[in-house]
Amino acid sequence: MSLDKEKNILIVGAGLCGSLLAIRLGQLGFNVCLTEKRSDIRTTTVDGGRSINLALSDRGLKALRMVGLEHKIREICIPMYGRMLHFENGETKLSPYSGRQDEYINSVSRNDLNRILIEEADIHPNVEILFDHDCIDVNIDESKAQFTFNGKERIIDTDIIIGTDGAGSIVRKELFDKRNDEKLSIEFLDHGYKELEIPPGESGGYQIEKNALHIWPRGDYMIIALPNMDGSFTVTMFNAYQGANSFEEIDQTGFRKYIEDGFSDLMPFIEDLEKSYHENPVGKLGTVKCYPWQDEGKTLIMGDAAHAIVPFYGQGMNASFEDVTIFNEVLDQGHENWESLFQAFQTRRHPSAVAIADLAVDNFYEMRDHVADEDFIKKRQLEMKLEQEYPAYYSKYSLVTFKEDLPYEEAKAKGRAQDEYLLKLVKEKALSEIDLNKLVETLTQ
Numbered sequence: 001m002s003l004d005k006e007k008n009i010l011i012v013g014a015g016l017c018g019s020l021l022a023i024r025l026g027q028l029g030f031n032v033c034l035t036e037k038r039s040d041i042r043t044t045t046v047d048g049g050r051s052i053n054l055a056l057s058d059r060g061l062k063a064l065r066m067v068g069l070e071h072k073i074r075e076i077c078i079p080m081y082g083r084m085l086h087f088e089n090g091e092t093k094l095s096p097y098s099g100r101q102d103e104y105i106n107s108v109s110r111n112d113l114n115r116i117l118i119e120e121a122d123i124h125p126n127v128e129i130l131f132d133h134d135c136i137d138v139n140i141d142e143s144k145a146q147f148t149f150n151g152k153e154r155i156i157d158t159d160i161i162i163g164t165d166g167a168g169s170i171v172r173k174e175l176f177d178k179r180n181d182e183k184l185s186i187e188f189l190d191h192g193y194k195e196l197e198i199p200p201g202e203s204g205g206y207q208i209e210k211n212a213l214h215i216w217p218r219g220d221y222m223i224i225a226l227p228n229m230d231g232s233f234t235v236t237m238f239n240a241y242q243g244a245n246s247f248e249e250i251d252q253t254g255f256r257k258y259i260e261d262g263f264s265d266l267m268p269f270i271e272d273l274e275k276s277y278h279e280n281p282v283g284k285l286g287t288v289k290c291y292p293w294q295d296e297g298k299t300l301i302m303g304d305a306a307h308a309i310v311p312f313y314g315q316g317m318n319a320s321f322e323d324v325t326i327f328n329e330v331l332d333q334g335h336e337n338w339e340s341l342f343q344a345f346q347t348r349r350h351p352s353a354v355a356i357a358d359l360a361v362d363n364f365y366e367m368r369d370h371v372a373d374e375d376f377i378k379k380r381q382l383e384m385k386l387e388q389e390y391p392a393y394y395s396k397y398s399l400v401t402f403k404e405d406l407p408y409e410e411a412k413a414k415g416r417a418q419d420e421y422l423l424k425l426v427k428e429k430a431l432s433e434i435d436l437n438k439l440v441e442t443l444t445q
């Protein structure tokens, strides 16, 4: 017996994960209906016209390669070779992501990426896409989903529902309402984020280094900036909601003063930053952990709906794309029915989702508190040396970001152990005293 390919699959949410999944299932000949609450991204402005960008790395690129889109997406990517650290005294320092020349991450526009995925999904006659369909209820037992469309209610009766409707997923909510004995946790950080903009220079060029991810680490708060294709940068500030240097305090004492006091090298862009500070909302940051992700082979959740994470490893989208890679691999195993397929998928994937969620929280503290710390900088220098001279050695960051075939849980275990060892070593010894041969032997044992 083999999997029944005639079943109708309803995907709720045509964001990054849902549209990639629709492409893959479309390529494999399944009947797919992809629904999205927003209007068609190809013909409307989303996010209030703001450019929002994401760091795309090897795991995400691997998934795009699987559907034949890697080259097309690389054309809209800007390579970022390292973190450009901006210190309080205005000095900067580039900290490369890897000691190997060919390893870097990419800044890509969320809208352009999503638009290309939708265009590609739409090519397949067996993939129907319904925009302006806001899913308001899901009947898990009967595989029916209720939508509002043009002010009216519409019910779609299907065989299988896959929820890729993001961190606030309605499919997840209904799944866990049904299975109230199961585990669901949603934890918010006491920090939120706000997106600002540095526009292109007068001649259209970049006003700060183009090929880097900029970070202004300041202990309990920080700012980052990623380049866009048009010469602008999307700047994101991360602050607590309340207390010292919080959004509440900035609102009281003034944004201009906040930048002047802690980020003097951003003052040349203050007019634009200030304008966007007042126009844009504060977003929440949270981690969703839940299990199981499926019910009776009729409902499944994927992407942020199953495992939203804080954005500090730049891996949320990459992990959501990797879900599709793994789902494809599990499909290839030749399961006899959908329940066995969904179970195999969640068993294989859930440990990875938990691992990247934990790593992302680690990196929040690393980026915020430690990137400017002397021991941390020394450790990064040592890791760069190791990666340059011993290409088989991968730092924790490289294991997560550039080892596309290594499950996140293995990257986490190995990376954390290495980190602990190296940090202890750089505290005890000068870099010149460290025997690299011996060290690599110890680390790769």
Ligand SMILES: Cc1cc2nc3c(=O)[nH]c(=O)nc-3n(C[C@H](O)[C@H](O)[C@H](O)COP(=O)(O)OP(=O)(O)OC[C@H]3O[C@@H](n4cnc5c(N)ncnc54)[C@H](O)[C@@H]3O)c2cc1C
Pocket (backbone or CB within 6 Å): 012, 013, 014, 015, 016, 017, 018, 035, 036, 037, 038, 053, 054, 055, 056, 133, 134, 135, 136, 164, 165, 166, 167, 169, 170, 193, 236, 283, 302, 303, 304, 305, 309, 311, 313, 314, 315, 316, 317, 318, 319, 320
């Ligand atoms: C500030 C920030 C920065 C980030 N930076 C990075 C980064 O650099 N690199 C990285 O890899 N990840 C990053 N991420 C994470 C990344 O954005 C998510 O992991 C990724 O978008 C998840 O994709 P998804 O398709 O699962 O969910 P989403 O992209 O959220 O898509 C969900 C889709 O479902 C639709 N939808 C929602 N509800 C309904 C409904 N009821 N009915 C119909 N449709 C619905 C939504 O409109 C949306 O289109 C960042 C996240 C944040 C918040």
